[in-house]
Amino acid sequence: MTQKCGLVAIVGRPNVGKSTLINALLGQKVSITSRKAQTTRHRILGIDTEGDYQTIFVDTPGLHIEEKRAINRLMNRAASSSINDVEMVIFVVEGTHWNEDDDMVLSKFKYLKCPVVLAVNKIDNVEDKELLLPHLEALGKRYNFKHILPMSAKKGDNIEKIRTWAKEVLPESEHYFPEDYITDRSSRFMASEMVREKLMRFLGDELPYSVTVEIEQFKQQANGVLHINALILVEREGQKRMVIGNKGEKLKAIGKQARIDMEELFDSKVFLEIWVKVKSGWADDDRALRSLGYGDDYLG
Numbered sequence: 524m525t526q527k528c529g530l531v532a533i534v535g536r537p538n539v540g541k542s543t544l545i546n547a548l549l550g551q552k553v554s555i556t557s558r559k560a561q562t563t564r565h566r567i568l569g570i571d572t573e574g575d576y577q578t579i580f581v582d583t584p585g586l587h588i589e590e591k592r593a594i595n596r597l598m599n600r601a602a603s604s605s606i607n608d609v610e611m612v613i614f615v616v617e618g619t620h621w622n623e624d625d626d627m628v629l630s631k632f633k634y635l636k637c638p639v640v641l642a643v644n645k646i647d648n649v650e651d652k653e654l655l656l657p658h659l660e661a662l663g664k665r666y667n668f669k670h671i672l673p674m675s676a677k678k679g680d681n682i683e684k685i686r687t688w689a690k691e692v693l694p695e696s697e698h699y700f701p702e703d704y705i706t707d708r709s710s711r712f713m714a715s716e717m718v719r720e721k722l723m724r725f726l727g728d729e730l731p732y733s734v735t736v737e738i739e740q741f742k743q744q745a746n747g748v749l750h751i752n753a754l755i756l757v758e759r760e761g762q763k764r765m766v767i768g769n770k771g772e773k774l775k776a777i778g779k780q781a782r783i784d785m786e787e788l789f790d791s792k793v794f795l796e797i798w799v800k801v802k803s804g805w806a807d808d809d810r811a812l813r814s815l816g817y818g819d820d821y822l823g
């Protein structure tokens with residue numbers, strides 16, 4: 524049989540569970556998830572290769588209404604353009620909560636030619652299941668969806684259908700990526716996302732968007748241990764203190780959790796060092812090494 528390959532977009536307002544769905548579809552942590560809205564700043568490709576089929580899932584940044592901040596405008600642009608050349612769109616919404624942001628996403632489908640699947644996520648959260656059916660029926664009247672799928676990305680319920688439907692729409696084409704690729708993002712990028720995710724988890728709303736993470740070193744040592752140096756760049760001294768926490772506790776916890784995820788993803792022991800630096804501060808170029816975010820067994 525000839526090879527088939529194509530793009531499938533996963534769209535939806537922030538926080539509906541797109542990253543969780545991508546992770547569930549690919550069975551690996553390729554995208555970051557968080558309770559805080561809008562964590563996906565980058566467009567991440569998740570690649571699912573099975574035999575002759577290769578589905579490239581495009582995890583778009585959350586589309587949303589407010590356009591005041593430049594970053595939001597950029598996110599909207601990236602999201603709109605990524606919808607156009609795909610074979611299918613998975614529109615993720617949340618349980619029985621439909622709001623005007625969902626309407627906004629829906630309005631982007633006006634000129635779409637490809638099929639749209641409505642994935643009604645987080646049904647495990649819907650307490651009154653009797654409400655679900657009429658709600659799904661009402662949703663069906665909003666657009667000519669190819670399928671309407673109640674599902675739970677977190678529990679893995681019904682997500683196989685998405686993989687099957689995706690395969691059905693793939694055109695004949697050579698595979699774009701080698702079969703062992705899960706994402707076209709480099710491992711360095713994945714490592715930085717993992718640190719950023721933990722930052723968000725530990726600092727929540729306190730964390731400003733301006734904080735960035737750079738991977739300065741990513742090297743496999745002869746003994747197989749992966750040495751990773753991450754640099755967290757903040758804008759002010761106060762933010763640096765916040766990230767480091769009392770006696771370095773916060774940074775230590777962030778480092779530990781990030782290391783655990785990295786070890787799983789890279790399938791290797793990881794030695795992770797994290798530094799925090801104030802971005803613009805020429806007067807503050809001291810890079811205090813604050814984190815011992817690695818297991819004690821790698822110390823010796």
Ligand SMILES: Nc1nc2c(ncn2[C@@H]2O[C@H](COP(=O)(O)OP(=O)(O)OP(=O)(O)O)[C@@H](O)[C@H]2O)c(=O)[nH]1
Pocket residue numbers: 535536537538539540541542543544555556557558559560561562563584585644645646647648674675676677678
């Ligand atoms: N109960 C429940 N929670 C879910 C489910 N799927 C995702 N979540 C939770 O919803 C929150 C947001 O999930 P994400 O996957 O980060 O959402 P997202 O749409 O990628 O968010 P952005 O990156 O902001 O666009 C997380 O706390 C998830 O654990 C689900 O099926 N059931």
